[in-house]
Amino acid sequence: MKVKVFAFQSVLKHSPTLQSENTRFLQDIGLQLGTNLDFADIDDYDCDVKLLFVQTGGSEGYFLENIDKLQEPYYILTNGANNSLAASMEILTYLNLHGKKGEILHGNTSYIADRIKTIAQTESFIKQLKNSRLGIIGKPSDWLIASVPDYGEVQKKLGVKLIDIPLNEVETKVNASTAQPDINGYKPFDKAELLKAACIRDALYEIVKEHNLNGLTIRCFDLLSSLKSTGCLALAELNTKGVVGTCEGDVAAMLSMHIATLISGQSCFQANPSRMDTQNNTIVFAHCTAPFDMLEDYSFDTHFESGIGVAVKGKMKKQQVTLFRLSQDLKKFFVSGGVICNTLNESNLCRTQINVKLDKPVTELLTNPCGNHHIIIYGDYAQVIERIMNILLSK
Numbered sequence: 001m002k003v004k005v006f007a008f009q010s011v012l013k014h015s016p017t018l019q020s021e022n023t024r025f026l027q028d029i030g031l032q033l034g035t036n037l038d039f040a041d042i043d044d045y046d047c048d049v050k051l052l053f054v055q056t057g058g059s060e061g062y063f064l065e066n067i068d069k070l071q072e073p074y075y076i077l078t079n080g081a082n083n084s085l086a087a088s089m090e091i092l093t094y095l096n097l098h099g100k101k102g103e104i105l106h107g108n109t110s111y112i113a114d115r116i117k118t119i120a121q122t123e124s125f126i127k128q129l130k131n132s133r134l135g136i137i138g139k140p141s142d143w144l145i146a147s148v149p150d151y152g153e154v155q156k157k158l159g160v161k162l163i164d165i166p167l168n169e170v171e172t173k174v175n176a177s178t179a180q181p182d183i184n185g186y187k188p189f190d191k192a193e194l195l196k197a198a199c200i201r202d203a204l205y206e207i208v209k210e211h212n213l214n215g216l217t218i219r220c221f222d223l224l225s226s227l228k229s230t231g232c233l234a235l236a237e238l239n240t241k242g243v244v245g246t247c248e249g250d251v252a253a254m255l256s257m258h259i260a261t262l263i264s265g266q267s268c269f270q271a272n273p274s275r276m277d278t279q280n281n282t283i284v285f286a287h288c289t290a291p292f293d294m295l296e297d298y299s300f301d302t303h304f305e306s307g308i309g310v311a312v313k314g315k316m317k318k319q320q321v322t323l324f325r326l327s328q329d330l331k332k333f334f335v336s337g338g339v340i341c342n343t344l345n346e347s348n349l350c351r352t353q354i355n356v357k358l359d360k361p362v363t364e365l366l367t368n369p370c371g372n373h374h375i376i377i378y379g380d381y382a383q384v385i386e387r388i389m390n391i392l393l394s395k
Contacts, residue, residue, distance in 0.1 A: 010058030057083025138219030215244025
């Protein structure tokens with residue numbers, strides 16, 4: 001972690017121990033972080049976190065004179081000596097009044113170091129997000145009436161660029177393919193169906209490469225009629241290989257999955273909430289695709305709604321998970337920890353089925369949902385997702 005500091009100090013007379021106090025203060029923070037805090041020029045932002053060290057009262061004017069050289073958000077560090085906290089609060093109030101974001105880092109050095117670590121993690125995530133390109137292959141499915149955010153708002157709030165790609169790019173590549181796709185390593189299933197599904201997989205890989213995508217969502221139900229197959233196997237494979245892929249052209253689910261993947265470094269399961277038990281605070285989630293690396297075991301079956309193609313019927317691990325979904329208007333989100341109680345095997349649901357006990361009341365999803373598909377990640381990421389999303393959606 002690279003942390004740089006620029007100091008603000010008034011010309012007034014100060015304590016003779018000011019310099020030694022501030023040196024010791026920065027050294028203590030550095031020890032907590034395991035790295036040095038280096039002084040740098042005011043406009044030097046070549047670092048993970050830039051701290052604006054307000055050392056004394058009366059620094060407000062100096063800060064204001066140099067504000068054009070600073071970058072938002074403003075992380076104001078102070079130890080409270082020599083009226084520095086009072087000056088910091090005046091500065092942050094000014095910034096807030098002018099619609100600018102910032103935070104005062106004040107307290108014991110352990111707390112400050114923890115906040116710096118959190119800020120560094122968040123800033124790193126935001127940079128990754130701003131370099132993201134996500135494809136929308138075909139239009140979102142007609143039933144997704146609350147899952148298509150405004151492209152401009154997505155770029156403004158999240159920094160993500162959304163790219164429309166005609167569905168016929170997939171169909172053309174599949175129909176023009178002459179080489180037999182590789183289906184080695186998959187569980188046994190109807191070979192002809194596996195070959196068709198693998199052709200779709202290879203076509204999506206080509207599109208990812210050609211459009212330089214980090215992920216995609218596809219109007220997969222149209223493939224049932226045009227190619228007599230499904231995208232279930234393809235999306236299971238893509239997600240396993242680190243390329244975010246969601247079904248049905250669900251843009252909000254794709255954004256949710258991309259965020260969850262960047263934060264966790266893991267594959268994610270996109271699923272429909274199929275039924276709830278409000279007494280036991282559980283939800284059954286199901287879908288016809290799931291990343292292979294999230295499954296203890298799997299078999300292939302037909303796609304649930306159509307009875308054709310190749311769907312993934314997987315057994316997931318009984319462990320802690322995080323549930324996440326971003327709303328279409330990018331103004332709210334749902335996130336909760338939970339635990340997978342068991343994998344189900346019911347004939348009237350999509351093929352991969354899990355029963356999840358949530359930390360938050362499931363009734364929240366009955367009164368104020370953010371959409372249909374939810375994203376499920378192994379591990380406890382609820383707090384970090386909530387913190388980062390609150391920062392992103394405040395823009």
